Amino acid sequence: MEIQSNILDPIFSLSQDLNYFRPELVLLICLFVCFFADLLIKKNKGLWLSSLAISGVLAYLWFSYTQFIGLEEEVYFMSDLMRLERSIVFVKLIFGVTTLGAIILAIKTKWIQIPLSHTGEYYFMLIALLLGSVLLPMANNWLVFFLLMEFLSITGYIITSFNRDKSSYEGAIKYLLFGAAASAIMLYGISLIYGMTGSMSIGDLANGMELDSGLLSLGLLFVLLGIFFKIALFPMHVWLPSAYQGAPSSGIVLLSVAPKVAALLFLWHLTSIIELGKIGFDLLPMFQWQQMIGILAIITMLGANAAALWQTNVKRLLAWSSVGHGGFMLAGVLTLSAFGQSTLLFYASVYALMNMGAFLLVLLIKKRTQNEEDINAFRGLASLHPFLGVLVTLLMLSFIGLPPTGGFMAKFLLFSAIWDTYQQSGEPIYIWVFAAGLFSSVISLFYYMKIPYLMYFKPLNSKDPKLVSLKSLDYLMMFLIVVALMVLFFKANWLMNILNSLNFAL
Amino acid sequence: MSDMITIAFYLFAGLSIISGIFMIFTKNILYAAFALMFCFLSLAGIYVLLGADFVAITQLLVYVGGVLVLLIFGVMLTVRVEGKSLQTGSHLKWGGALIGILWIGILVQLILQVDWTAVMTDQPIEASVNSIGKLLLSKYVIVFELAGLLLLIGLVGAAYIAGAKIRTK
Amino acid sequence: MIHGEVSEFGIILLFLIGGIFFVAFGLLTARLIRPKRPNIEKLTTYESGEDPLGTAWSQFNTRFYIIALVFILFEVELVFLFPWATVYADQELMELTGGKWGMIALVEMVAFVIILALGLVYLWVKGFLNWERPMPTGKQYYSPIPKIAYSKFIKRRK
Numbered sequence: 001m002e003i004q005s006n007i008l009d010p011i012f013s014l015s016q017d018l019n020y021f022r023p024e025l026v027l028l029i030c031l032f033v034c035f036f037a038d039l040l041i042k043k044n045k046g047l048w049l050s051s052l053a054i055s056g057v058l059a060y061l062w063f064s065y066t067q068f069i070g071l072e073e074e075v076y077f078m079s080d081l082m083r084l085e086r087s088i089v090f091v092k093l094i095f096g097v098t099t100l101g102a103i104i105l106a107i108k109t110k111w112i113q114i115p116l117s118h119t120g121e122y123y124f125m126l127i128a129l130l131l132g133s134v135l136l137p138m139a140n141n142w143l144v145f146f147l148l149m150e151f152l153s154i155t156g157y158i159i160t161s162f163n164r165d166k167s168s169y170e171g172a173i174k175y176l177l178f179g180a181a182a183s184a185i186m187l188y189g190i191s192l193i194y195g196m197t198g199s200m201s202i203g204d205l206a207n208g209m210e211l212d213s214g215l216l217s218l219g220l221l222f223v224l225l226g227i228f229f230k231i232a233l234f235p236m237h238v239w240l241p242s243a244y245q246g247a248p249s250s251g252i253v254l255l256s257v258a259p260k261v262a263a264l265l266f267l268w269h270l271t272s273i274i275e276l277g278k279i280g281f282d283l284l285p286m287f288q289w290q291q292m293i294g295i296l297a298i299i300t301m302l303g304a305n306a307a308a309l310w311q312t313n314v315k316r317l318l319a320w321s322s323v324g325h326g327g328f329m330l331a332g333v334l335t336l337s338a339f340g341q342s343t344l345l346f347y348a349s350v351y352a353l354m355n356m357g358a359f360l361l362v363l364l365i366k367k368r369t370q371n372e373e374d375i376n377a378f379r380g381l382a383s384l385h386p387f388l389g390v391l392v393t394l395l396m397l398s399f400i401g402l403p404p405t406g407g408f409m410a411k412f413l414l415f416s417a418i419w420d421t422y423q424q425s426g427e428p429i430y431i432w433v434f435a436a437g438l439f440s441s442v443i444s445l446f447y448y449m450k451i452p453y454l455m456y457f458k459p460l461n462s463k464d465p466k467l468v469s470l471k472s473l474d475y476l477m478m479f480l481i482v483v484a485l486m487v488l489f490f491k492a493n494w495l496m497n498i499l500n501s502l503n504f505a506l
Numbered sequence: 507m508s509d510m511i512t513i514a515f516y517l518f519a520g521l522s523i524i525s526g527i528f529m530i531f532t533k534n535i536l537y538a539a540f541a542l543m544f545c546f547l548s549l550a551g552i553y554v555l556l557g558a559d560f561v562a563i564t565q566l567l568v569y570v571g572g573v574l575v576l577l578i579f580g581v582m583l584t585v586r587v588e589g590k591s592l593q594t595g596s597h598l599k600w601g602g603a604l605i606g607i608l609w610i611g612i613l614v615q616l617i618l619q620v621d622w623t624a625v626m627t628d629q630p631i632e633a634s635v636n637s638i639g640k641l642l643l644s645k646y647v648i649v650f651e652l653a654g655l656l657l658l659i660g661l662v663g664a665a666y667i668a669g670a671k672i673r674t675k
Numbered sequence: 676m677i678h679g680e681v682s683e684f685g686i687i688l689l690f691l692i693g694g695i696f697f698v699a700f701g702l703l704t705a706r707l708i709r710p711k712r713p714n715i716e717k718l719t720t721y722e723s724g725e726d727p728l729g730t731a732w733s734q735f736n737t738r739f740y741i742i743a744l745v746f747i748l749f750e751v752e753l754v755f756l757f758p759w760a761t762v763y764a765d766q767e768l769m770e771l772t773g774g775k776w777g778m779i780a781l782v783e784m785v786a787f788v789i790i791l792a793l794g795l796v797y798l799w800v801k802g803f804l805n806w807e808r809p810m811p812t813g814k815q816y817y818s819p820i821p822k823i824a825y826s827k828f829i830k831r832r833k
Contacts, residue, residue, distance in 0.1 A: 003771070007644040011772060011779055014647070026657075035793065039800045079645045121666045128659050135652075147652050158663030196620075214616040241584065514688075554684045572747040579743050580737040614825050635680050639758030639767070643780045650755070650783065654790040661794040665803050668740055 005057045010079045017077045020084055021093060023063040028129045030056025034127060038120020045120075050107050053123040054100065057130070061096040064089060081141045083269075086354060087341060087503040088137045091265060093282050095258045095347050099130045101356040104477070105250035108363060122162060123159045126254060129155040133258035137265035141249070142200045145266065149186065152230060152259040153179045157252040171239075171246025178239040182229035189222025205273050220274070220289075227270075230263040231326045234300040241311075244319035245373075249359040252315075256322045257352045261329075264348075268333050268341065275336060294334055294429040298436040300327030305440040308447045314373040315366070317447060318358055321399065324352050324440060331433045335421045342499035343413040349458045349495065350410040350488055351400070357481040359393045364388075364474060378451050380460030391478045395451040398485045401441050406488030411441060413496070511555055518551035535594050537577050546570045560635045741803050743796065752791045759784050 010017075018025070033052055041048050067089050076084040106122060132151035139145040157179065161172030196216040197204050229236040244252055274289050301324055308320035329351075332344035367375040382389030398407030415437060422430035488495060523544050529541035553562035572621045596602070642650050720727045762768070763780040798804050 001766075005770065007640050008771060010644040010647070011775060014779070032793075035797070041795065078648055081646070081648060121662060124662060125659070128655075143646065143649050144652075147649055147656065149657055151652070151659070154663065158659075158666065163669055164667070214619050216636055218612075218616060537751055559684070560758060563757070564690070568747070568750055572743075573748045575742075576747060578742045579735060579740055601821060635758050638760050639762035640768070642758055643762065643783055643831055647783055651786060651790070653755075654752075654787040657748055657751060658790050658794045660794075661744060664744050664796055665741055665798055665801070668737060668744075669801070673752055 002325070003292055005079070013077075013079075020067075020075065020077050020082070023060050023067060024131060024134060026056065026060045026063050026128060027134070030060065031124060031127045033130065034120055034123045038124065046107070049120055049123055050103060053103050053127065056127070057096055057099050059105065060130075061093065061100075064092040064096060065121065068093065076140065079310050080203070081144050082135075082138045083140045084138055087267060087345060090345055090499070090502060091137060091261055091348070092134050094261065094345075094352050095130055095133055095254075096418045097241060098254055098257045098352045098356065099126060101234075101489060102126055102254040104251045105253055105356075105360060105363060106248070108360075108474075109248060109250055119162075122159075122251075125155050125159050125162075129159065129254055130258060133262035136259075136262040137269070138309070138412070139266065140202050140269075142194065142202060145202070146183075146187060146190060148264075149226060149230060150422050152262070153183065156255055156259065160247040162248050163246065163356070165246075166321075167242075168248075170245035171243040174239045175243040177237070179229065182226050182236060186226025186229075187221045189219040189224075189226065192216065192219030193223070195219075202270065203273060205270075217257070223270070224293075227263050227267050231260050231267075231330070233326050233330060234296055234303055234323075237300070237304070237323045237326075240249065240323060241319040244322070245313060245322060246314045249315070249362045252318075253356050256355055260322075260326055261352075262349045264326075264329050264333060264344070267330075267343070268336075271333055274334060288383060291429050293330065294433050295329040297327050297334065298433055300330065301436050301440040302326070302443075304446075305443040309443065309445070312375050314362055314377075314451075317375065318355075320360070321444070321448070322355070324444065327440075328411070328414060328437060331418060331437055334433060335417045337417065337421060338500075339420065340417040342496060342502065343410070343417045345499050345502075346492075346495060347410040347414055350406040350485065353408060353481055353484055353488075354395065354398050357485075358399070360477055361392060361395070362480070375450065375454065378454040379458040382452075382455040383460055387475065388478065389452070389455050390430045391475075391482045392455060394482045394485070396448045396452055398448050400445050404486060404489045406485040406492070409492040411437075412491075438488075515552065515555050518548040518555070522548035522552070533594060535581055536578070538594070539574065543570055543574050544579070546574065558634055560638050568623065738803075738806065741798065745798060748791060748794055755787065756784070772785065 016032065028052065033056065034049060037049055038045075039053050060091065068086065071084065071086055071089055074083060076083045103123070103126065106126070129152065131157060132148050136145070136148040136152065139148055154498035157172055157176045160175050161168050192215050193205070196219065228234075232240045244256070247255065271293070291303060302305060304323035306319050308317055308324065311317040311320060322458060325347075329344060329347055332340055332347060334340075335343075362373055366373060394405060397403075401407045401411035415434060418430055418434050418437070523550065525541045525544035529538045529545065531540065532538050546565060550562045550565040550570070553559075553565060759780065762776060763784070770775040
């Protein structure tokens with residue numbers, strides 16, 4: 001019996017392995033502190049809860065930062081159940097900052113019917129979601145992977161239904177039904193993979209290659225569908241617009257970035273193993289793994305951007321745009337080069353920033369339209385708030401991917417990475433992905449520009465109530481986000497230098 | 507002895523398939539729940555035959571004893587239950603049947619392709635409760651604790667959502 | 676498929692078969708022996724002697740759902756306790772690790788149980804477990820006899 005490797009070694013290395021979990025342990029403590037604060041504190045609850053959550057996430061960011069400095073190469077720990085590399089730690093930082101943004105937006109949501117900042121469960125769920133998405137890219141075992149996917153799904157369902165009104169229940173039930181089906185399919189896929197390779201370790205996938213079996217490819221395909229559900233890509237994206245419409249805006253800020261990027265990084269790991277192991281993907285003889293992902297990325301990019309053209313609800317529009325951005329990032333996974341991974345992470349950071357800005361905007365117009373995020377709420381806003389008009393225009397330029405914003409640099413770098421890969425491999429799929437990406441960026445121009453257009457060129461509707469007193473804090477947050485996006489354009493190499501130094505194990 | 511086991515396997519497999527089919531085709535949602543119970547029970551029997559005693563016990567305790575009770579409660583909680591017995595319909599029958607048959611075809615084809623002698627192991631089956639316990643506390647400890655956390659999150663969330671009605675009263 | 680080790684489960688199977696046999700046997704003989712002369716009165720549902728009203732289906736209180744949820748939570752916990760209970764004092768592992776195994780097993784299980792117990796704490800503090808009974812709506816009855824008369828009466832009886 002393998003008593004040594006399975007039982008004795010894990011026990012003796014446990015205290016050493018826990019060192020790698022420092023940021024996560026901080027988050028766990030923060031989770032329980034929020035839990036108890038919700039139960040025990042009666043006076044000034046909102047203030048206490050939000051300050052506890054913010055300080056917890058700041059402490060987590062600090063520990064992630066020290067981990068980022070300290071870590072040099074890819075490590076495997078917890079008897080190979082988990083792995084850690086610098087790109088994963090970088091993503092932890094992005095998620096932490098996004099959570100901070102989500103918490104700040106939750107505090108700002110006070111004036112809407114349910115005071116989110118007073119519900120301890122909300123912070124509990126946000127931090128649990130952060131914890132799950134931080135751990136997911138570290139998974140190197142199918143069991144851990146499945147558990148963390150469930151972790152993300154369940155917190156996602158709960159956050160979506162948090163407003164407890166009709167539209168949020170509708171979104172949550174769609175999310176739940178789709179998620180349950182996706183989980184079942186994925187679990188079936190994992191069981192097929194386990195049956196074929198006889199190992200729960202993801203790294204052992206390469207052992208299955210000499211089997212050359214269709215069942216293994218089928219299992220991989222099912223796992224891919226489960227991951228696509230989490231990233232909300234074609235054909236598993238259907239739940240997304242309704243879920244976004246119902247969910248609280250502050251929740252989506254985190255929900256649309258953290259699980260997405262975490263699942264993408266996991267997909268990167270999986271794809272690199274499949275490509276390194278040259279696992280035959282012979283379910284459908286004409287498709288290779290890369291080609292299949294490429295085709296799905298093309299469909300996602302084109303379809304999502306086309307669907308967004310007809311949306312009149314800002315949240316639904318942003319949902320479709322999020323599907324589209326997921327498609328772009330999926331195209332980044334195709335490259336599988338060190339440069340490709342840097343550009344992918346750059347894109348993810350820019351996307352997290354833009355998303356925060358966009359949902360701050362949604363919250364602002366919510367004041368104006370009694371909780372309906374109709375796009376017409378933007379009519380003539382620029383004449384009332386000229387500075388906001390400029391900021392929103394810049395934000396939308398970044399969404400499209402035009403200079404002078406970080407969105408341009410993100411797309412530019414991603415496209416050049418795809419072009420490089422095309423030059424190296426000569427596979428025609430890359431050029432198609434490249435073309436589809438360019439074309440869908442052009443399509444996206446039409447719907448993103450709708451918002452600045454309405455703001456500047458449509459008259460103010462006299463029936464609409466004014467934006468009730470935009471506070472200087474709103475301006476400040478919007479301003480900071482837009483400035484950060486501009487910095488990422490003019491000084492893109494600051495971030496790129498960090499990302500290039502990540503020292504990927506490829 | 508091994509004949510007995512084979513007979514028992516086919517018995518349980520047949521029972522699970524029949525109750526599964528009944529569950530899909532019955533109109534009464536409560537009958538469907540009970541058919542699901544028989545399906546779970548026969549699956550537990552199959553797990554026993556496979557030597558997975560812990561999984562079999564879990565199946566009985568959690569699925570038959572817990573999840574199914576929750577499911578039936580869910581049926582009872584609906585407002586529509588008063589009056590007529592609750593009926594369910596099915597939509598897109600032909601499309602669903604087509605996809606199902608296609609799917610069975612693909613699976614059978616793929617299963618027949620596999621060279622099972624390469625996949626099978628000769629390792630003897632040991633008492634699984636014991637070895638699961640050992641692994642759960644050493645190698646898979648992170649999975650164990652995460653599962654606990656996941657259950658807590660699920661409970662808090664479900665109570666929060668289900669409690670909407672209770673709290674506002 | 677398992678070979679040879681089924682004997683323990685064979686006993687369970689025997690019990691099952693025996694149980695099914697006894698139930699079937701009892702019902703069948705009762706059916707053969709008993710007289711069968713139904714009428715409308717006999718065929719109605721027996722409801723403590725009252726005439727039944729409406730259907731047997733009625734909507735449950737939502738609170739039952741939360742109780743059932745807690746039940747499932749602790750059932751899953753119970754399932755995890757089984758394998759733990761068989762190994763936490765494993766002689767071989769205790770010797771190999773110098774007693775560390777028992778400590779680690781205990782700490783891990785205590786952490787798991789505490790995490791789940793927090794769920795119960797949450798429900799309790801938030802008041803999901805409170806069962807607010809409906810207030811009786813009948814009229815308050817004022818007796819013309821003063822209360823002191825009752826207590827005197829009771830005293831005299833003693």
